[in-house]
Amino acid sequence: MSVKFVTVPVAIETAKIIGGDPALTAAFVVGTGISGTMIGPWLMNKTGISHPLSRGLSLGTISHGQGTAGAATEGELQGAIAGVAMGIAAIFTSIVAPLLVPFLY
Numbered sequence: 152m153s154v155k156f157v158t159v160p161v162a163i164e165t166a167k168i169i170g171g172d173p174a175l176t177a178a179f180v181v182g183t184g185i186s187g188t189m190i191g192p193w194l195m196n197k198t199g200i201s202h203p204l205s206r207g208l209s210l211g212t213i214s215h216g217q218g219t220a221g222a223a224t225e226g227e228l229q230g231a232i233a234g235v236a237m238g239i240a241a242i243f244t245s246i247v248a249p250l251l252v253p254f255l256y
Contacts, residue, residue: 154248155179158215161241169252180215187214188221207232212240 154162154171159180166176191210200206203226210218211233219237223230 154244155183156213156215157241157244158237161245165245165248168249184214184217188217191218192221192225203228204232208236211236215240 154165154169154176157165157180159177162176162180163173165171166173187210191214192206195201195206195209200209206225207222207229210222210229212218214221215237219230219233222233
């Protein structure tokens with residue numbers, strides 16, 4: 152569960168390092184991406200978040216690949232920011248998760 156906010160390949164490898172189940176990790180990652188892509192734009196519309204940078208950043212970070220594709224349909228800036236956010240989240244999680252997760256058990 153701690154690595155569900157990154158893309159599937161990064162999450163699977165990080166799960167192996169921290170002792171998680173790669174198959175279960177992949178299922179949670181895909182589920183998170185799908186639910187974030189479906190609910191994210193609606194929730195941002197309801198809360199009044201309309202700035203392209205904010206929308207792209209949130210969709211790329213939370214919903215990774217699916218969210219980036221959804222953000223790209225909203226506009227070029229949203230898609231570009233979502234791609235950058237997805238990459239930074241993957242790098243950050245792959246470095247920090249193996250260091251912090253052992254302290255949670």
